[in-house]
Amino acid sequence: MAKLYFNFSAMNAGKSTLLLQASYNYQERGMRSLLFTAALDNRTKVGEISSRIGLKSEALIYDTKLDLFACIEEQLKEHQFNAVFIDEAQFLTEEQVWQLAHVADHLRIPVMAYGLRTDFQGKMFPGSAALLAIADILREVRTICWCGSKATMVARVDESGNIVEEGDQVVIGGEESYISLCRKHWSMRKLGEPTGENKDALADMMCELVDH
Secondary structure (H helix, E strand, O other), X not given: OOOEEEEEEOOOOXXXXXXXXXXXXXXXXXXXXXXXXEOOOOOOOOOEEEOOXXXXXXXXXXXXXXXXXXXXXXXXXXXXXXXXEEOOHHHOOHHHHHHHHHHHHHHOOOEEEEEEXXXXXXXXXXXXXXXXXXXXXXXXXXXXXXXXXXXXXEEEEOOOOOEEOOOOOOOOOOOOOEEEEOHHHHHOOOOOOOXXXXXXXXXXXXXXXXXX
């Protein structure tokens, strides 16, 4: 039975890299995958999934009005594929998450969604909340805070590097706009750099992430 997967994390954990790698693994075995990315994400080229390490792939674009089930069903008429990958899944609507569940249940195609769990204010994105509620498999993509602890929260920063506490939920940006923090330092609104005693803990945690 096909399943709906949700791979979630804080910012800059390598979600797009993992998505592209998983898609490549399908292709390497003679299978095809269908990729989607959010129309909102214009950090590079619209309609392209790209990672910080240089991997990239063309993808179909979705916005909040697109019926994903109907779109995927229509794509199946043109060519067969074995998996669907969704980048920036936090931007999905609740209805679209159910559409993806129907793809797994009725079209029998596994769907792998990758996205953030919470925004810079610690609140759930609608798409992430729905995925956490109904996805068959939940996987946390781990990253680390500057202190060496697991980062679970996202802080938004302005051009001067100061933490922003108010504003629209969606402001597109990368490392220049968002920093991943552990819950403690997010609550304290404390940014920092790995120095001294926490460098060893940071190095150990990075090794654990690679092993994971």
